[in-house]
Amino acid sequence: MENPPLESEIKEDMSLKNHPPDKDKDKDTIMEQPSSPRHRKVVARWLPDEAQRPIIDDAPVFTPSLEEFVDPLAYIEKIRPLAEPYGICRIIPPSTWKPPCRLKEKSIWEQTKFPTRIQTVDLLQNREPMKKKPKSRKRKRRRNSRMGSSKRRSGSSPAESTSSPEAEEKFGFNSGSDFTLDEFEKYALHFKDSYFEKKDSGGDIVKWTPSVDDIEGEYWRIVEQPTDEVEVYYGADLENGVLGSGFYKRAEKFTGSDMEQYTLSGWNLNNLPRLPGSVLSFEDCDISGVLVPWLYVGMCFSSFCWHVEDHHLYSLNYHHFGEPKVWYGVPGSNATALEKAMRKHLPDLFEEQPDLLHGLVTQFSPSILKDEGVQAYRVVQNSGEYVLTFPRAYHAGFNCGFNCAEAVNVAPVDWLAHGQNAVELYSKETRKTSLSHDKLLLGAAYEAVKALWELSASEGKENTTNLRWKSFCGKNGTLTNAIQARLQMEEGRITALGRDSSSLKKMEKDFDSNCERECFSCFYDLHLSASGCKCSPEEYACLKHADDLCSCDVKDGFILLRYTMDELSSLVRALEGKSDDLKIWASKVLGIEHSDEDQTKTSSVISEEKKLKEGSFDLNIDLEMDYQEDVKEEASTSGGELTASENLGVSVEPINLGFLIFGKLWCNKYAIFPKGFRSRVKFYNVLDPTRMSNYISEVLDAGLMGPLFRVTLEESPDESFFNVSAQQCWEMVMRRVKDTSTSLGLPILPQFESINGLQMFGFLSPSIVQAIEALDPNHRLVEYWNHKNQTSSDSKDHFISSNCSASLTKGKLFGVDLM
Numbered sequence: 001m002e003n004p005p006l007e008s009e010i011k012e013d014m015s016l017k018n019h020p021p022d023k024d025k026d027k028d029t030i031m032e033q034p035s036s037p038r039h040r041k042v043v044a045r046w047l048p049d050e051a052q053r054p055i056i057d058d059a060p061v062f063t064p065s066l067e068e069f070v071d072p073l074a075y076i077e078k079i080r081p082l083a084e085p086y087g088i089c090r091i092i093p094p095s096t097w098k099p100p101c102r103l104k105e106k107s108i109w110e111q112t113k114f115p116t117r118i119q120t121v122d123l124l125q126n127r128e129p130m131k132k133k134p135k136s137r138k139r140k141r142r143r144n145s146r147m148g149s150s151k152r153r154s155g156s157s158p159a160e161s162t163s164s165p166e167a168e169e170k171f172g173f174n175s176g177s178d179f180t181l182d183e184f185e186k187y188a189l190h191f192k193d194s195y196f197e198k199k200d201s202g203g204d205i206v207k208w209t210p211s212v213d214d215i216e217g218e219y220w221r222i223v224e225q226p227t228d229e230v231e232v233y234y235g236a237d238l239e240n241g242v243l244g245s246g247f248y249k250r251a252e253k254f255t256g257s258d259m260e261q262y263t264l265s266g267w268n269l270n271n272l273p274r275l276p277g278s279v280l281s282f283e284d285c286d287i288s289g290v291l292v293p294w295l296y297v298g299m300c301f302s303s304f305c306w307h308v309e310d311h312h313l314y315s316l317n318y319h320h321f322g323e324p325k326v327w328y329g330v331p332g333s334n335a336t337a338l339e340k341a342m343r344k345h346l347p348d349l350f351e352e353q354p355d356l357l358h359g360l361v362t363q364f365s366p367s368i369l370k371d372e373g374v375q376a377y378r379v380v381q382n383s384g385e386y387v388l389t390f391p392r393a394y395h396a397g398f399n400c401g402f403n404c405a406e407a408v409n410v411a412p413v414d415w416l417a418h419g420q421n422a423v424e425l426y427s428k429e430t431r432k433t434s435l436s437h438d439k440l441l442l443g444a445a446y447e448a449v450k451a452l453w454e455l456s457a458s459e460g461k462e463n464t465t466n467l468r469w470k471s472f473c474g475k476n477g478t479l480t481n482a483i484q485a486r487l488q489m490e491e492g493r494i495t496a497l498g499r500d501s502s503s504l505k506k507m508e509k510d511f512d513s514n515c516e517r518e519c520f521s522c523f524y525d526l527h528l529s530a531s532g533c534k535c536s537p538e539e540y541a542c543l544k545h546a547d548d549l550c551s552c553d554v555k556d557g558f559i560l561l562r563y564t565m566d567e568l569s570s571l572v573r574a575l576e577g578k579s580d581d582l583k584i585w586a587s588k589v590l591g592i593e594h595s596d597e598d599q600t601k602t603s604s605v606i607s608e609e610k611k612l613k614e615g616s617f618d619l620n621i622d623l624e625m626d627y628q629e630d631v632k633e634e635a636s637t638s639g640g641e642l643t644a645s646e647n648l649g650v651s652v653e654p655i656n657l658g659f660l661i662f663g664k665l666w667c668n669k670y671a672i673f674p675k676g677f678r679s680r681v682k683f684y685n686v687l688d689p690t691r692m693s694n695y696i697s698e699v700l701d702a703g704l705m706g707p708l709f710r711v712t713l714e715e716s717p718d719e720s721f722f723n724v725s726a727q728q729c730w731e732m733v734m735r736r737v738k739d740t741s742t743s744l745g746l747p748i749l750p751q752f753e754s755i756n757g758l759q760m761f762g763f764l765s766p767s768i769v770q771a772i773e774a775l776d777p778n779h780r781l782v783e784y785w786n787h788k789n790q791t792s793s794d795s796k797d798h799f800i801s802s803n804c805s806a807s808l809t810k811g812k813l814f815g816v817d818l819m
Contacts, residue, residue: 042194044228046210051217052224054366059086059329059377066094072266073277073412074468076314076388080414086377087393088329091386098384099262101246101320103295103404109181114242114297116176116184116233121219121301122226123171124363129352130171170353172361176233181243181297181404184235188299188402191232195300212324212380215400219301219326223363234399235297236304239288243295245270246320246406267386269293269318269408276465280313280411282443283435290434293408298325298399305396306342307360308335310434312392312422313409319381322403327379328366332392332418334375341372355429363396381405391418413472416441416482427522427544436512438486438528442562445483446589448473449574453586456579473575480575484718487568490529493543497531499559501702507560521545530560566722652762653680657771658699662780665706669787671763672772673699673707679762686719686736689746695733697726697761709761727757 060083068075075091083089103109179187196214198206210218222230247268248259262268266275273291274281286292290310300323309315312332319325330338339357342364343350350356366376381387383403389395411419423437451469455462472479494504507530511517517526517540524542531546532539534556541549546559563571574581658676660666666673677699685693694714702708702724711729713719721732734755738748762768779785 042191044195044222044230046196046214046218047221047227048214048217050221050225051214052220052365052367053213053217054220054328054370054376054378056328056366056370056376056378059083059088059090059327059379061090061092063092064094066096069094069097069267071464072272072316073275073410076410076412077414080390083388084390084393085331085333086329086375087331087334088327088377088379088387088389088395090379090381091388093267093384093386097267099247099265099268100259101404102248103181103243103246103320108243111180112243113178113180114184114235114238114295115178116235116297117173118176119173119232119234119301119303121222121230121232121303122228124303124305124361125223125346125365126226127171127349129348131352170359172359173234179233179235179297184233184297184299185402187233192300192401212326212400215300216326219398220365220367222301224365224367230301232299232301234299234302235295236302237289238295238297240292243297245293246295246318246404247293267318269316269406272316272410273408275410277468278410278412279416279440279444280409280435282440282447287434290409293406296405296407298322298401298403298405300401301398303363303396303398305360305363306338306357306394307396308392308394309389309409311437312415312418313411314391314415315389315407315409317381317387317389317405317407319383319385319387320404320406321383323399323401324383325381325387325397325399325403325405327381327387327395327397329377329379329389330369330394331375332390335392335394337372337374338369338394341369341374344372355431358431391415392422411440413444413478413482416444416479417485420482420485423525427519427524427542430522432523433518433525436525436527438525441482441486442528444472444479445571445575446585448479449571449582449585449589452574452577452582453590456582473577475576477575480572483568483575484572486528487565487572490543490568491565494529494559494565497543497546497559499546499554499557501705503554503558505558505560507562511560511562519545521548528562531557532560533557569722650681650759652760652765652768654762654765654768654771655679655696657768657775660775660781661701663706664783667781667784669783671758671769672776672781672784673763674772674775675699675701675707677761677772679768680714681760681762683733683760684737686713686733686740687716689737689741689744695760697729711760725757726761726763727755730755730757730760 062079062083064075068078079089192210196208196210198208200206222228247270248263249268249270250263264271266272270293272278280291283291288294290313296304317325342357342362345364345368346356346362349362353359356362366378369376379387379397419435419437419440423433425431426433448469451466452473455466455470469479471477474480511530512527517530518524519526519542520539521541522545524544526540526542529543530540531543531549532541533550533552535550535552539549540560543559546557549557570581570584574585655678656676658674658678660672661675666675677697679697680694681697682692683695685691696712696714698710698712700708700710705724707724709723709726709729711721711733719736721729721736723729723732740746741748756764758764763772776785
């Protein structure tokens, strides 16, 4: 998608976009200087002997069948493995695709005006920094290097001819005349005929048409080795309110029985961004140029300089009519290499303006990129054809003559990973975003949950849309992985802050509904989480800059979370197809009522809403437990049955004893739970129950909720189980082993009917118990020591068998009465 600059020096031009010219006024709403291109003779001429046409490979061309052409997103997904390595490709529609262009209506063609910009082509690559004083006022020819600087005097730079103070600091494109399409076509033809004029030996003008190769060679000669000033007009970034779309829309009146195939088609760029399967469909606002197409009216040599799309989106460009457009693309894998090459060859420009590539006013030869090892490819787009660019694929190009194209962005689900990278990069560069990436990510997840739920129903709706969303889910599915990656990012940032859980609060549903919420420091979008302080109730930071928000005491600060980490973990499991979690999220997304049995299963995540609203909650708790039941019952004997852990003869290796927190929740009658405690133990592998593997058991801090217990498969950290109970953690592991065994057709061992969570953590191992007790020489953890003293007459073995086995084999919490 072409995207010429919106620099400060063209504010007047932007005003025109928002307020199209009054047809009753004079011909031009902007009075150009007499020296402007429109008011002077074309004196520069073609120099064929000095052509600088890049010799690079062409990008692939695709020709979808009528059947393939029905679904644009499915077709993009199909060709992506072949095309993405090039960064760009051309798509030639079936011969029957001939959408009428509404711009050719007489009232538009002859009466509706649009604004233009003046582009100084000879300064797109070779120019002096704006702050450097010109050494000479005369133009000289110089060809010893492709990077030979232009000798055009700096004083005539278009940026300096404006009155804006900022314009004196940045090179940009000045505002040009307003044209109708009819007027612009005539001027464009005049310019091209004059520039490529040929005369016979008698001095008579010879009629001829330069080839694309002729024009391309001359274009790069002007850019790389300029000898004359070459200024052209470009009607770029024309918003919908100026000329409107080149495609007819659904709401417009039209004649002809076949028009519906064009107005309803996904290849109509008015429809593309919000097609089912494009995550841009979850953006409520009509963002101009992203969700609403922009028009580009070009003439010979008018240019779109190297850039990537906002948020590294895909773009699709349709050529409505006119002469070809020449494109150059660099795959996303080579984006950094392109930036490095341009910085190397244009050091002065980057020193003056480090974000030079954001300005979209700098062209650069594909030949030099090739010499620097950057993969660059070429596309020649003709009328009636599409050009597709891929995420973070730099692209640039120029027009061969009068033409009109239209472009818009689109975001298939595979874009989500690229989009996440983009917002992280924007944060580092302190660059504003155009979209809320998290809003799109969650919107896609909600839609996928809806599809999975409908497909799981007894009479599942196996429509194309639902099956498409299902294809992005499952273990390691594209959408599943995107949510998982975002979850891990949030977990890491919350952990790094080291805040007490009491500072974590529920984000209001409409927190960012009526206004943008972005980090005060880096402009990161705050849809998923935000950090604030009592001192500035309307100012927020992202989790990376929470400590920079103010100098107040940490206790005055708070963190708002739209979802807890466990809710997001549950969402991941729902997308993987876990039925209980799918029910939970279906209830959130669709408002589905469950049976009492379902309600019991899903109470964990639903109850987190309540915890959040109370202002204190555990980020990772899977299940809401009835704490008053937890080990209030007197333990009874196990009837001689062995638990899985006892039957295995568990040997627990302590890794870290941790340290004590003195509070009621950090012990019970049977054990002390040091914060930071870690141990290792072998048990059946949840992924492959035919072998034994190491598990790491840990005690974490859940703030007011006390200890949080985690068990992780050491060789596969993604396999992690959280709970407020060590017993429940290990029961979750055991259930998972049983489920895997069943799915693999393995026998279920009888000893897996129960497991001793305290024993698996090591809290019943005499050496570990002795070491932990030594951390509390003053017996401040009263509940534990009182119970120990009461049973001191019994042997340790009798204590374990009489007081622990029954309650633990019944799955009771060792967190005891947390109320």
